[in-house]
Amino acid sequence: MLAVHEDREFLLSPGEEKGTDLGVLEVPADAEPGDVVETHLGEPFTLRALRGPDLFDHMDRTGAPMMPRDIGLVMGHTGVSRDDRVLDAGTGTGVLSVYMGRAGASVTTYETDPEFAEVARENVSMAGVADRVAVRTGDLTEHLDELAAGEGFDVLTLDTRDAPEVVARARDLLVPGGYVAVYTPFVEGTREAALAAHEAGLREVETLETIQRRMDFDDRGSRPSTAGVGHTGYLTFARRGPHA
Numbered sequence: 001m002l003a004v005h006e007d008r009e010f011l012l013s014p015g016e017e018k019g020t021d022l023g024v025l026e027v028p029a030d031a032e033p034g035d036v037v038e039t040h041l042g043e044p045f046t047l048r049a050l051r052g053p054d055l056f057d058h059m060d061r062t063g064a065p066m067m068p069r070d071i072g073l074v075m076g077h078t079g080v081s082r083d084d085r086v087l088d089a090g091t092g093t094g095v096l097s098v099y100m101g102r103a104g105a106s107v108t109t110y111e112t113d114p115e116f117a118e119v120a121r122e123n124v125s126m127a128g129v130a131d132r133v134a135v136r137t138g139d140l141t142e143h144l145d146e147l148a149a150g151e152g153f154d155v156l157t158l159d160t161r162d163a164p165e166v167v168a169r170a171r172d173l174l175v176p177g178g179y180v181a182v183y184t185p186f187v188e189g190t191r192e193a194a195l196a197a198h199e200a201g202l203r204e205v206e207t208l209e210t211i212q213r214r215m216d217f218d219d220r221g222s223r224p225s226t227a228g229v230g231h232t233g234y235l236t237f238a239r240r241g242p243h244a
């Protein structure tokens with residue numbers, strides 16, 4: 001949970017102790033969200049349950065985690081929800097998997113780098129979804145045959161350079177009507193993903209660029225912020241048809 005004091009916040013598990021500039025903070029093992037805990041110097045911290053954006057801000061990072069705005073698009077466009085079976089790669093920090101796990105989906109996620117996978121497992125555990133998010137160390141492209149022989153996935157989420165290889169097998173991996181979502185940071189990879197989806201015979205192939213503009217409100221008026229472009233990447237969605 002988060003221990004919050006005005007502009008400071010620290011991530012702590014129940015039973016954990018942390019030295020802060022406001023004194024030593026000890027969170028009791030039976031602490032609940034809403035409890036107020038004082039440091040040994042008497043500074044009060046309010047405990048708060050973690051939510052998705054808190055996890056994004058505080059998770060240990062191993063690479064480029066997907067931004068909440070892109071995660072929102074993935075979840076909105078694929079409708080990931082409770083009891084869905086999701087196949088994901090690469091895990092990275094695990095933030096996308098964690099969001100989907102928190103929505104109730106069962107996620108199997110592959111990460112080639114063993115150290116990244118270990119950090120992701122810790123993040124998944126901190127997020128409280130270890131029972132729903134399984135982090136497997138390995139290259140997803142080497143496991144496609146065994147995965148395709150299973151009962152099928154409702155959603156496939158890909159954030160790797162070799163995503164087109166997996167998209168090519170999407171019809172074998174997805175249940176009828178299931179979705180694939182591919183995140184790509186560059187136009188070249190995006191085009192490859194979209195072409196792979198068409199070649200694989202998927203339907204409703206659609207690519208979107210995610211741009212977000214912050215609004216500024218001041219005495220002179222209101223307008224989108226002039227700072228920054230707000231581009232993060234591209235998302236390509238496609239869907240398996242109703243039949244095999």
Ligand SMILES: C[S@@+](CC[C@H](N)C(=O)[O-])C[C@H]1O[C@@H](n2cnc3c(N)ncnc32)[C@H](O)[C@@H]1O
Pocket residue numbers: 063064065066089090091092093094095096097110111112113116138139140141159160161162
């Ligand atoms: C951009 S990061 C993924 C970020 C992740 N979506 C998140 O939300 O944190 C890409 C990750 O994919 C891993 N990777 C690349 N190719 C892979 C593959 N074929 N199978 C599994 N993992 C792979 C990389 O090691 C890297 O950690």
